[in-house]
Amino acid sequence: MNQSPILDVQNLTVHYGGAPAPSVQDVSFQLGRERLGIVGESGSGKSTVGRALMRLLPSARVTADRMQFEDVDLLGASERKMLAVRGARMSMILQDPKFSLNPIRRCGDQVAEAYRTHVRASKAEARAKAIAMLDAVQIREPERVYDLYPHEVSGGMGQRIMIAMMLLTSPDLVIADEPTSALDVTVRLQVLKILDDLVREQGIGLIMISHDLNLVRNFCDRVLIMYAGRVVEALNAADLDKAQHPYTRGLLAAQPRIGGSRQPLPVLARDPSWTQPQGAAL
Amino acid sequence: MKPVVIQDMTIRFGGTTVLNDVSLSVASGECFGLVGESGSGKSTILRCASMLYKGWTGDVLIGGQSVRSMDPMERCRVLQMVFQDPYGSLHPRHSVRTVLAEPLRIHGIGEQEARMRQALIDVGLPVEFLDRYPHQLSGGQRQRVAIARALILEPDVLFLDEPTSALDVSVQAEILNLLQRLRDEKGFTYLMVSHDLAVIDHMCDRFAVMKTGDIVEVLPRDAILDGTAKAPYAQELIGASLTYEQAAM
Amino acid sequence: MDQSQSLSSQTGRTRPQWMQASLNIVTYLARKPTSAFGLVVLALLILVALTAPILAPHSPYAQDLQNTLQPPSMGHLFGTDELGRDIFSRLVYGARITLTIIFLVTIVVGPIGLFVGTVAGYFGGRVDMILMRITDIFLSFPSLILSLAFVAALGPSLNNAIIAISLTAWPPIARLARAETMTFRSADYIAAARLQGASPARIIWRSIVPMCLPSVLIRLTLNMATVILTAAGLGFLGLGAQPPMPEWGAMIATGRRYMIDSWWLVTFPGLAILCVSLAFNLLGDGLRDALDPKQMNRR
């Protein structure tokens, strides 16, 4: 699985302007054509890592020893270069489709336009491609959905449209930031399944950002666990139950389980030493 | 302490029927769950039953007494609610002291200082937190304050509207433990909304599955693993939740 | 939580926290040149009004028919008017009148606007419709014309001008307070207050008014510029402060006749009006930034 990595990040540190301390510190990982999960509590810096990779943090100080995406040096690339990369070769899926889709334009037109910004195509071609993509994310009657406005589609449908839009240009890297947190369990599984199939078929590298251990366990190959801006542990998803770090173990234990005992749930006891640097990165 | 019976609750907003003849009964001291997809009307049930919404038909009996005929002041002392979003349910310009003192002042209850301290102790917060403002508290601490506010009038019934879904698992565990301990100590009747079957399974004795304004099935806790659910949507929901958790088994 | 926040909360009690907040706002305002100008002018206005008898070299009413229409000189800093009165002294005493107008209008308009707006917004339905239609009627006249009508009906005098201005200045405040209230009305903390048995009056007073107050304050400050101009306009038209009173607008009105030869008659009161209304505009803008936490972070 690890031929040449798609993404190589060494010691990524992000310091927001005005914040007393860096929000992300010394994060290192490599990503091949695999699915990497980033989990942690809210505020642990997961989204910041994603946004730093997309270079979407104009006001923050981003430093790293190395931040290489295929042939692009993400640290040094000009904004012009990033415009060609972002959305075409690496894309991002956000939590709530309601905020990512333009409310006054038809969903299908937005997908078609996303295609036309990166690929030269006539309107008719873009429309055909958009409908094909809507079909690929298992939307029934894609022609009908093409003409709907964002407020007329459900959350699950909206998220599928977002996925269709992201995968149009066959990117090599997709960053999904809590893609299903706003969805119901039943819909969540369908959306994850679609994303998973497409990513596997096309051999895309996926970074799945989530606070949900069950999700990364089932839909990722590898997992980084973040605490207060640092990666405290990196594991294969299958070995999540064998996690060593007390933070990971605490998170796992705090999760109520169907059919579990009804004893009080073990509460995470935080240890200040977790915020100290340590050699947990890969 | 007091059972809750909901009879034929129906409400429309504009042209759409949001709740359609919903009936359920919760035994006294029971924790009863409500699950279902978002927009199915779970929060609306709680808001109608607590008379936050007025234009509904049907009736809700708490301890045999209709919430409609109850004196509003009396009703506050019988039922209280904890809301989903701890960031939206505390007034941003009220200190914890104000939050807790208001209900005592409204109801003319004495020994305010002692009661406020006891409420904070009950929810596991240090007494010094009385002088804090919401922006100085974390999400879990805010939710504890919201619970303290619900407790301070010593109600019999607590409505919990997704009390932990805005919180991290680690904090969720603390709040669930707290809710469980309070029920053991004070014998509350809980009506709890959640979208997470694992939380329902951990907390509740029975639960109702809702879809588009209807209760499709009322199930005991064991039905999640038994596979005894009959309604198709209940089966789908349970199936999806189990698949989602599968690796944990 | 932040360490600094937990520290401040340990030392802070209810009252000092309030004062600390106001202090923070003032320091924020003082740091930006534009709002600092506003603060300085306002402070100066208050100071001048308080110390008018000391500052003014002459009585504002003392006529000196030997020395009419004198240009600015050492004896008469800003010159004299057509009756030989010292313009500088009149301006200094005029600050008192301006300040009175501002103060009275604020304490009338703020509460009325807040009351109408929050009540309409909180109750909605028919109450809202009636209150807002009344507001619309007031809003559909230009404020100067409406004040003119009121003063014409009540008879010209400074007090009537203040009443007339107040009557025309509250509708925008009410509109604003209503719009704000509608956004807070469905918040969970309002629902929680209702579940605790709080009466509508209590909810409006304790929960909604504090949330509306910042934007109403900003709006009031910005409105002050208009109020000062309307007062000056009424004075100019002879419907506000009556002749011997050193009201700035009235001074321009009487000076108008001699304007071509004696520029100082209208220039200095005009500059005073300009400065004060500009100061309030800048102060309002600064206040908007100071009270908006999102904007604070961006800076």
Ligand SMILES: Nc1ncnc2c1ncn2[C@@H]1O[C@H](COP(=O)(O)OP(=O)(O)O)[C@@H](O)[C@H]1O
């Ligand atoms: N624009 C910003 N300016 C300053 N601090 C920020 C900003 N965005 C996020 N942060 C801080 O960075 C930390 C990590 O945030 P985030 O990456 O959003 O966490 P997560 O996605 O894991 O919940 C938090 O402590 C947050 O307060």
Ligand SMILES: Nc1ncnc2c1ncn2[C@@H]1O[C@H](COP(=O)(O)OP(=O)(O)O)[C@@H](O)[C@H]1O
């Ligand atoms: N005050 C209201 N006005 C109009 N529609 C409402 C109102 N409250 C709820 N609804 C509608 O009722 C439905 C059920 O909402 P809700 O009870 O909040 O769902 P749940 O809590 O199960 O997610 C939704 O479709 C929502 O749009």
Ligand SMILES: [Mg+2]
């Ligand atoms: Mg995030």
Ligand SMILES: [Mg+2]
């Ligand atoms: Mg709800």
